[in-house]
Amino acid sequence: MSEPRPALLDGEKVVAEEFSATTSRSWYRYLLLAASFIFAAVSVTFVGSIVAGSFSTWTHHAGTLLTRNGWQTPNGPFGGLAMIVGTLETSLLGLAIAVMVGLGTSIAIVYFVPRRLRNIVATLVELLAAVPSIVYGLWGFLVLAPWMLSTVEPWLNSWPFAKTIFGNPSQQAGPSLLLAAIILAVMILPTFVAISREVIAAVPQDLIEASLSLGATRWQVIREVVLPTARIGLYGATFLALGRATGETVAVALVAGGVANVQFHLLYPGTTIAGWIATQFGESQGVEISALTAMGLLLMLISFGLSLISRTLVSRQRKMMAVV
Amino acid sequence: MSESSTSNVVGQLNPAERGPVAMSLKDVAVSFHGRTAVRNATFDVVKNRVTSLIGPSGSGKTTLLRALNRLHDLTPGAKVSGQILLEGTDIYRGDMTATELRSRVGMVFQRPNPFPTMSIYDNAVSGLRFNGVKKKALLDEAAESSLRAAALWDSVSTRLKVAASNLSGGEQQRLCIARALALDPEVLLMDEPTSALDPIATLRIEELMTSLKNRVTIIIVTHNMQQAARISDDCAFLLMGEDRAGELIEFDRTEKIFNNPKDSRTLDYTLGRFG
Amino acid sequence: MNSVIANAPTELGHELRAQIRRTANHTRARRVVISKIMITLSMLALLVAAVPLVFLMYQVIKNGWPVLSKDFFTTLPQTPSLITPTVTGGVSNAIIGTIALNIYAALMAVPVGVFAGIYVAENNTKFASALRIIAQTMSGAPSIMMGLFGFTLLVRDFNLGFSAIAGSFALAVLMLPVIIIATEISVRNVPQTLREAGLALGAKEHQVSLKVVLPAALSGIVTGAILAISRAVGETAPVLLTIGGGFINAWQPLHPVSALPLTVYMNAKSEWPAQRAQVWGIALVLVAFIFVLSLGARMWASRKQKVNS
Numbered sequence: 001m002s003e004p005r006p007a008l009l010d011g012e013k014v015v016a017e018e019f020s021a022t023t024s025r026s027w028y029r030y031l032l033l034a035a036s037f038i039f040a041a042v043s044v045t046f047v048g049s050i051v052a053g054s055f056s057t058w059t060h061h062a063g064t065l066l067t068r069n070g071w072q073t074p075n076g077p078f079g080g081l082a083m084i085v086g087t088l089e090t091s092l093l094g095l096a097i098a099v100m101v102g103l104g105t106s107i108a109i110v111y112f113v114p115r116r117l118r119n120i121v122a123t124l125v126e127l128l129a130a131v132p133s134i135v136y137g138l139w140g141f142l143v144l145a146p147w148m149l150s151t152v153e154p155w156l157n158s159w160p161f162a163k164t165i166f167g168n169p170s171q172q173a174g175p176s177l178l179l180a181a182i183i184l185a186v187m188i189l190p191t192f193v194a195i196s197r198e199v200i201a202a203v204p205q206d207l208i209e210a211s212l213s214l215g216a217t218r219w220q221v222i223r224e225v226v227l228p229t230a231r232i233g234l235y236g237a238t239f240l241a242l243g244r245a246t247g248e249t250v251a252v253a254l255v256a257g258g259v260a261n262v263q264f265h266l267l268y269p270g271t272t273i274a275g276w277i278a279t280q281f282g283e284s285q286g287v288e289i290s291a292l293t294a295m296g297l298l299l300m301l302i303s304f305g306l307s308l309i310s311r312t313l314v315s316r317q318r319k320m321m322a323v324v
Numbered sequence: 325m326s327e328s329s330t331s332n333v334v335g336q337l338n339p340a341e342r343g344p345v346a347m348s349l350k351d352v353a354v355s356f357h358g359r360t361a362v363r364n365a366t367f368d369v370v371k372n373r374v375t376s377l378i379g380p381s382g383s384g385k386t387t388l389l390r391a392l393n394r395l396h397d398l399t400p401g402a403k404v405s406g407q408i409l410l411e412g413t414d415i416y417r418g419d420m421t422a423t424e425l426r427s428r429v430g431m432v433f434q435r436p437n438p439f440p441t442m443s444i445y446d447n448a449v450s451g452l453r454f455n456g457v458k459k460k461a462l463l464d465e466a467a468e469s470s471l472r473a474a475a476l477w478d479s480v481s482t483r484l485k486v487a488a489s490n491l492s493g494g495e496q497q498r499l500c501i502a503r504a505l506a507l508d509p510e511v512l513l514m515d516e517p518t519s520a521l522d523p524i525a526t527l528r529i530e531e532l533m534t535s536l537k538n539r540v541t542i543i544i545v546t547h548n549m550q551q552a553a554r555i556s557d558d559c560a561f562l563l564m565g566e567d568r569a570g571e572l573i574e575f576d577r578t579e580k581i582f583n584n585p586k587d588s589r590t591l592d593y594t595l596g597r598f599g
Numbered sequence: 600m601n602s603v604i605a606n607a608p609t610e611l612g613h614e615l616r617a618q619i620r621r622t623a624n625h626t627r628a629r630r631v632v633i634s635k636i637m638i639t640l641s642m643l644a645l646l647v648a649a650v651p652l653v654f655l656m657y658q659v660i661k662n663g664w665p666v667l668s669k670d671f672f673t674t675l676p677q678t679p680s681l682i683t684p685t686v687t688g689g690v691s692n693a694i695i696g697t698i699a700l701n702i703y704a705a706l707m708a709v710p711v712g713v714f715a716g717i718y719v720a721e722n723n724t725k726f727a728s729a730l731r732i733i734a735q736t737m738s739g740a741p742s743i744m745m746g747l748f749g750f751t752l753l754v755r756d757f758n759l760g761f762s763a764i765a766g767s768f769a770l771a772v773l774m775l776p777v778i779i780i781a782t783e784i785s786v787r788n789v790p791q792t793l794r795e796a797g798l799a800l801g802a803k804e805h806q807v808s809l810k811v812v813l814p815a816a817l818s819g820i821v822t823g824a825i826l827a828i829s830r831a832v833g834e835t836a837p838v839l840l841t842i843g844g845g846f847i848n849a850w851q852p853l854h855p856v857s858a859l860p861l862t863v864y865m866n867a868k869s870e871w872p873a874q875r876a877q878v879w880g881i882a883l884v885l886v887a888f889i890f891v892l893s894l895g896a897r898m899w900a901s902r903k904q905k906v907n908s
Contacts, residue, residue, distance in 0.1 A: 028805045032721075035714030036730055039775055043733045046772060049751045050744065104644025112642060115400065123897075128652055130826075130893050132833025134860045135882045138867050139655045142875060186651050193648070206437045210500070213393055214451035214507060215427030215623070219634035224454070228441040247741025249836040250864055274743045274836070281750075281840050296747050300740055307739025320440070423631060427623050456626030457619060465615055507623075508616045 054294035056287075065294055071260040071276075073284065078291035080273070080298075082262045087272040087299070089177055089263075090252065091245040094184030098245075099238055101185070102192040107222055109193070110201045122197065129190035137251030140183040145174040145255060153267060167265030175257035178266040180275075183251050188241040195240060195314065199233030200226060202321045233317030239310035247303050249274040273299045346371045346511050346541040347392065347429075352406035354387050354396060360569040361387045365406070367560055367575040369511070374533055374542045376556035376578070378549060380598060383562040384570025385545040389513050392543065393429045394422045411510065427455055430504030430540075431513040435520045436496035438488035438503070444471075445484035447499055451507040466506045473539065474502035475532055494525025501532065505540065512536070514544040518551070530555050549594060553582050561590045656886075663883025666876055676846055676862075679871040687873045690881060695848045696763070696856035701832055703767035703852060708774040709824050715775075716782025716820070721808060731783065738776035745769040746840035754841055761843025764852040769837035774827040781823020785816040818903035825896040829889045835860035859885055 057065060061078065068079025109121055149172070156162060157169050166172070203226045211221045227234070257269020258279045271279070273295050280292060345368045353363035362384025369375045377385040387396075394415060396402040408415050415425050430451075438447045448467040449457075457463060467484070471477040476498045480491075488499060497517060504512055514533075518526040533542055533555050546552050552559055559581040561574045574587045585591050592598060670689050677688035719727045719734070749769030753759045789812050797811035798804075813820075843855030844865070850856060863881050866874045 028809060032714050032718040035711045036718045036726070038711050039715045039779065040726075040730060040733065042772060042775065043737055045752065046737070046744075046748050049748055049756075053747075053751050101644045101648050104641035105648040108641045108645040112638065113645075123894075127890055127893060130829065130889055131655075132830075132835070132860060132885055132889065134833065134835045134863050135659065135886055136655070138863055138878060138882055139658060141867055142878075143655075143658055186655070189648055190652070204437070206433055206435065207439060209395060209398070210431070210433060210437045210503075211439070211450070211454065212398070213395065213426050213431035214454050214503070215423050216454035217423055217630050217634035219637040220454050220630065222637075224450070225439055229439070231441070243739055247739075247743070249741065249743040250839070250860075254864070254867055274741055277743050277747070278836060278839055281747075293747060293751070296741075296744050300744050303739050303741050304736050308736065310739075311735055421627070421631070423627060424624075452619065455619070455623035456630060457622045462615065462618060465612070466619065469612075469615075508619055 050293060050297050050300065054290055054297050057290045057294035058297075061291070062294075065291065066298075069262045071280075073280070073288055075287055076291070078288065079260075080291075080295050082260045083271055083273040083276045083295060084298075085262050086177060086256070086270040087246055087274070087302075089266065089270070090180045090184055090256065090272055091242060093178075093181035093266070094188065094245050095238065095242050097182070097185035098189045098192050098241055102189050102196060102237075102241075103234070105189075105193050106196040106200050107226075109197050111218075111222070122194075125190050125194050125197065129194055131190075133187060133248055133251045136183055136187045137254035140179060140186075140251060140255040141175070144183065145179055148176070148179055149174045156267065165265070166267045172267045173257075173269065175255050175269045176267045177256060177263060177270040180252050180256040180270070180272070181266070183255055184245045184248055187248065187251060188244050191244055192237050192241040195237035196230075196234050199230040199237070199314075199317055199321075202233075202318075203229045204321075230317065232313050232320065236310045236313030236317060239306050239313065243303050243306035243310060246272075246299065246306065247274055248272075249278050253278045342368065342370060343373070344371045345369065346411070347543070348407075348409040350407040350409075352388065352391060352404065352408055354384070354391050355403050355405075356399065357401040360567070362562065362570040364571040365560075365562075366572065367558075369541060369543055370558065371541050372537050373557040374537050374544060374555055375558040375560065376552040377543065377545045377560045377562060378547070378552045379562035379570070379573075379593065380564070381547060382564045382568075382570065384564070385547075385562050386515055387570070388562070389515055389543065389545050392511070392513055393426050393431055395431075397422055427451070427507055428509050429511045429513060430507060430509035431515065432497070432500050432504055432517050434516045436493055436500050438491075438496050438499050440487075440489055442488060443485045444480050444488050444491070444499060447488045448502050448506055451503055455507065466508075467502075470502040470506040471499075473505050473536060474498040475528065476502055492525070494521050494528060497521060497525070497529060498532065501529070501536075505536070509540060511541045511543060514542060516545055516547060519547065526551075549582075549596075553578060561585075561587075561593065563589055563593070659879060659882050659886055662876065662879035663881075666880030667883065671877075671880055675848065679873050684871060685873045687871070687877045690859065690862055690877070692846055692848050692857040693859045693862040693881070695850050696842065696845075696858045697832060697860075699763050699850035699852075699856060700767045700770060700838065700842065700858055701828060703763060704770035704774060704831055705824070705828055707767065708771040708778060708827065712775045712778030712827075713782050713820055713824070716779040717786055717808065717813070719779065720783040720786035721812075730779070734776040734779040734783075736776075737772075738780060741836075742773055742834055743836040743840075745773045746837040748772060749837060749841040759853060761841060761855045762853050763842060763850065763856040766838045766842035766856065766858070767852075769841050770831040770834065773834065773837055774831050777827040777830065778823055781826070782816070782820045785819025785823065786812060788819065789815045818900045822896045822900040825892055829892040829896075832892075833860055833885050833889055835864050839864065 061076070064077045065080045066084070067081055068077060069081045070077070070079045071082070072078065109118070113121055153169070153172055156166055207225055207229065208221055211225045216224065252272050252275035256271050256275055258271050258275065259269040260271055260276060263270040277292050277296055280288070284292060347369040349365050349367055352365040354361050365388055377389060379385055390396055391404045392408060396404055404416060410425065410428065413420050439450060442450060445467055448471055449463045452463055452466055468477060471480060476495060479495065488496065491499060518529050521529070530551065533544070536542065544556065556578045559576065559578045560572055561581060562570050563573050564570045574581065574585055574590045576585070581590060582594050585594065672689060672694060673691050674689035675691055677686050679686050715730065719730050746769050749765045753765035753768055754761055759765055793811060793815055794807055797807035802810065838858045838861055842858060842861065844861060845855045845857050859881050863878050866878045869875055
């Protein structure tokens with residue numbers, strides 16, 4: 001049996017401590033680095049696989065994808081024009097509605113809702129922004145679509161020039177691009193209001209007092225001082241909402257009608273890039289999958305661009321407010 | 325002469341020393357949700373003079389000032405009682421809207437607050453634009469006149485379209501003064517206008533006030549006694565009472581307040597016995 | 600200095616003053632009316648915004664509540680037939696599937712996301728900045744792309760087929776950027792003074808990070824993780840392309856599974872009214888779950904905030 005180990009001398013104790021500190025430090029540091037690398041690898045693979053998966057389409061059929069109308073399964077030609085146009089139509093119209101209503105809503109919440117209710121309203125808005133899109137899609141399909149068909153569309157069709165704008169009533173059957181735009185508007189409204197409310201509320205009170213003290217009416221204060229001061233953040237909110245609208249998949253898939261044909265009559269069914277991918281994916285193979293992936297890549301570039309613009313704007317607005 | 329309570333001495337100016345009155349306060353009190361913030365304010369603001377409101381913090385000076393252009397209308401639960409007359413018309417109960425009042429009684433705030441998205445020129449004429457003035461010739465003239473009056477014209481005339489945020493703190497405050505002056509108000513309220521500025525900028529604005537009083541009646545709140553002594557003609561001293569409500573203790577010509585006040589508390593304050 | 604003041608004209612021309620006064624007085628009534636109209640319009644906008652959203656919530660509750668029952672949660676789905684048009688069974692397959700998917704996804708995304716987030720918050724290297732930009736960019740990606748990625752990589756290239764693991768991978772990719780950003784913000788918000796106090800007491804850098812900063816940032820990190828999970832629970836697009844669906848109570852990673860949002864998507868267009876009705880019940884469950892999770896996370900975070908300060 002070996003004799004009991006002599007106790008560590010002081011100097012050795014210090015070294016031992018340092019040593020254990022070093023190893024445990026590396027352990028933690030490696031953990032952090034590993035997680036970071038995993039994330040980086042996943043992201044790179046993400047982009048890579050989308051690019052690789054769509055490569056063949058981009059190299060051989062880019063023109064067709066971007067400019068042709070008509071999607072021929074199973075072997076092509078795969079024309080994505082209808083999806084691109086549909087995405088633009090539904091997102092931009094939905095955005096226009098959401099911004100008009102949302103701006104007024106934010107102003108009302110910040111200035112005209114009683115102080116006690118303000119927190120509740122802000123929480124409600126955030127909760128509504130968390131409702132999953134499938135629920136909006138469900139409601140749109142089962143509730144809004146029948147209502148549109150029975151009530152709104154007859155009214156719209158009775159307008160002068162209805163046939164030019166809205167097309168032939170016999171081809172309107174509930175799911176439509178207009179319905180998709182409306183559902184998108186309802187969906188992105190809470191997101192838009194959450195941000196625009198924040199930037200409007202951040203306009204310093206003394207600017208408001210200063211303009212009132214010059215004899216401005218309340219609306220003049222909002223229009224000439226508050227909105228211009230919050231302008232950059234409001235643009236940021238707009239781009240964010242647009243980004244969410246373009247990427248929206250299932251709600252659109254449920255209410256737009258899934259018809260791949262370029263459509264300017266908004267009461268006809270149509271489709272968007274995201275909606276089309278969702279609808280077609282189940283039965284597609286090979287070449288078609290590549291085409292769908294290519295459409296996805298296009299969508300991703302649009303979303304990335306919009307989200308980048310939005311973030312830059314909102315952070316610039318926040319910096320500006322910190323200085324004012 | 326009016327006296328509100330036995331322990332206060334509210335001085336009125338010797339009638340022989342009064343001139344035409346711009347604003348007149350009688351028993352003015354401001355309360356928030358029932359809790360009084362300031363009371364007992366009775367005095368006349370004589371035209372073309374600088375009247376200062378002095379007193380330690382919490383004495384209700386700013387609260388009283390903000391009642392004079394109805395800024396408390398913005399605050400739910402705020403109540404202003406008593407009578408405030410502008411050229412004989414009650415500003416709360418008379419035939420005058422708040423918007424109209426504010427085009428006649430301007431305000432400059434503690435921290436310079438030019439509108440950040442507007443140029444120097446746009447800031448200067450913003451009051452005019454709010455009030456519906458659109459003619460360029462009118463705007464240009466008013467801009468130049470008010471910027472000159474604020475002693476800012478020489479340094480900004482060549483860069484009027486530049487963003488207002490490019491100016492220094494003192495210049496920004498003078499821009500705010502110009503902005504208020506452009507509307508040609510009868511009264512200019514100033515809420516500690518130099519407390520956020522460096523000593524040199526402060527001095528320049530004090531000089532400005534002395535020249536401005538020919539053009540407009542000035543009511544200034546200041547926590548700086550020496551400033552009040554330097555620039556004001558009349559002086560109102562406010563103090564916070566035991567019930568945490570501020571009240572007017574004494575009102576008189578500045579020399580009297582600082583050299584020979586009627587109330588011992590006024591003397592204590594001016595001698596620096598409490599801050 | 601003095602000369603500048605001396606040269607300043609002290610008066611606006613008399614005619615000018617009169618013109619300003621006149622214009623101001625003439626336009627005032629109109630300006631006040633316009634102000635009142637615009638204010639009414641903005642209140643109207645608030646109403647227009649609130650009505651569909653309130654209506655939606657109302658219908659989810661009204662249509663969904665009657666559908667909920669013990670059977671709903673515990674039995675497998677059945678297809679209605681002409682003889683038994685109201686027999687739909689329950690959604691136990693979807694519930695088991697959703698639970699499994701999100702547990703797997705959380706196990707993948709939360710550790711990686713939190714630690715990567717800490718790394719980004721505490722390091723100023725180019726790599727950390729790149730990670731931050733990647734996270735922010737990825738958080739703007741449409742969720743269908745995560746589904747596409749899961750399909751391409753796991754279902755097809757790795758040959759795992761439609762499976763829970765493919766679906767949870769897609770969800771994890773969705774959750775990662777959200778968690779990283781939330782973690783980074785929480786860690787950055789820990790006051791510098793706390794860090795300095797730890798160092799002053801003789802703790803090493805990594806000890807400060809682990810034992811001082813992390814606990815302080817914990818409420819924000821947990822909130823971020825919970826919000827990411829609550830978002831993943833309701834997502835349809837990532838699972839649509841990866842999990843395959845199914846009508847048994849599957850949960851095994853390599854097995855195709857069902858999920859609540861997927862069931863909604865598939866049955867919303869069903870020809871059987873009973874199945875469409877059932878879908879409202881699922882929607883109610885999803886919304887209730889997400890609300891409870893979000894509210895709970897926020898309330899817990901704000902209480903923890905108060906205790907800490």
